[in-house]
Amino acid sequence: MFKHASLSECLAGGGLVLAVVLAAPVLAEDATAKPEAAMTGANDLLNATLWMQRSVEYKANSMAVFALGKIRLDEELADKTASAMDQSDAGDLPPAVILDLDETVIDNSAYESGLVTTNSDYSSKTWDEWTKAEKAKAVPGSLDYLKYADEKGVKIFYVTNRKAGQEEATKANMKALGYPMGGNVDTFLMRDEKPDWTSDKKTRRDFVAKDYRVVALFGDNFNDFTSEAEGSIDEREAAFDKMKDHFGKDWFMLANPTYGSWESSAYGDDFKLSNDEKRKMKVKALQPWTPTSGQ
Numbered sequence: 001m002f003k004h005a006s007l008s009e010c011l012a013g014g015g016l017v018l019a020v021v022l023a024a025p026v027l028a029e030d031a032t033a034k035p036e037a038a039m040t041g042a043n044d045l046l047n048a049t050l051w052m053q054r055s056v057e058y059k060a061n062s063m064a065v066f067a068l069g070k071i072r073l074d075e076e077l078a079d080k081t082a083s084a085m086d087q088s089d090a091g092d093l094p095p096a097v098i099l100d101l102d103e104t105v106i107d108n109s110a111y112e113s114g115l116v117t118t119n120s121d122y123s124s125k126t127w128d129e130w131t132k133a134e135k136a137k138a139v140p141g142s143l144d145y146l147k148y149a150d151e152k153g154v155k156i157f158y159v160t161n162r163k164a165g166q167e168e169a170t171k172a173n174m175k176a177l178g179y180p181m182g183g184n185v186d187t188f189l190m191r192d193e194k195p196d197w198t199s200d201k202k203t204r205r206d207f208v209a210k211d212y213r214v215v216a217l218f219g220d221n222f223n224d225f226t227s228e229a230e231g232s233i234d235e236r237e238a239a240f241d242k243m244k245d246h247f248g249k250d251w252f253m254l255a256n257p258t259y260g261s262w263e264s265s266a267y268g269d270d271f272k273l274s275n276d277e278k279r280k281m282k283v284k285a286l287q288p289w290t291p292t293s294g295q
C-alpha cells in the first residue's frame with residue numbers, strides 16, 4: 001500500500017522523499033463515531049499533521065517568523081549592499097524577495113490530514129487533484145508580511161516545485177486568499193516551466209537575482225535556500241554550519257514536520273527502500289537516552 005512517493009518528491013526538490021505512512025494495526029475502538037475514525041490507524045504523520053492543522057503553537061511560530069521578516073526587510077531595504085544571495089553590485093537593482101509556496105506561504109495540511117484519515121499515501125494524482133481544488137489556506141503571518149513587502153515596492157517571487165500545469169490553479173487559489181500577484185511580471189516560477197527550472201531551485205533563484213537585489217528568502221526546506229541541502233544528516237549539518245548566519249537575518253525557515261529532505265536524509269535518500277526499511281533507518285538516526293532502571 002505504500003507505493004507512492006510523498007509530497008516531498010514534487011515539492012522538496014532534488015529528491016524522492018517518501019512520506020512515512022506506516023502500516024499499523026487499525027484501531028478498533030469507536031469506529032462509529034465519525035466516518036474518518038474507522039479509517040484511522042497508527043500513522044507516523046498524525047502528530048505532525050495535527051500540529052500544523054489544529055495547534056495555536058504552529059500559528060504562533062509561523063507568525064513570529066514573518067514578524068521578524070518584516071523587521072529585517074526594513075533593515076535590508078535601508079542597506080543597499082545587503083543581499084540574501086550574497087550578490088555584489090546589486091545596489092542599483094530593485095529589491096525582491098523569494099518564497100517557496102507549499103508549507104511556506106500556503107498551507108496544504110488538509111491534504112496531509114486526508115492521507116492520515118484515509119490511511120493512504122501521497123500520489124501525484126491526488127496531489128494534482130488537491131492543487132486543482134484550490135483549497136490551500138494561508139500560512140499564518142505570510143499574508144501580512146507579503147502585503148507589507150508589496151506596499152514597500154518589493155517584488156515578490158514565488159519559487160515553487162508545483163509544476164507548470166498547476167500554475168493557473170495555484171494563482172487562482174492565492175489570488176482568492178489576497179496574495180500579491182506580481183502585476184505584469186510572471187512572479188510564479190514553477191518547476192519545469194523552463195527546461196533548466198528543475199526541482200533544484202538554484203537556477204530560478206539565479207534567474208531572479210539577474211534583475212533584482214534579493215533581500216530575503218523564505219522556505220520550509222533547506223533546499224529552498226541552497227543546493228547543498230541534499231546528502232547525509234552530517235553533510236547537511238556541515239552545510240548548515242557554513243550558512244547559519246543567514247537564518248533570522250535574511251533567510252527564514254518555516255516549520256514543517258510533515259515532510260521534507262530532513263526526513264529522506266535519515267535513510268540516505270535511498271528511495272528504493274521499503275517504508276519499513278526507511279522507518280528502521282529513521283529510528284537508527286535518533287540519538288536516544290534510555291534509563292538504566294528499567295521501564
Ligand SMILES: [Mg+2]
Pocket residue numbers: 011100101102103104219220221
Ligand atoms: Mg515547501
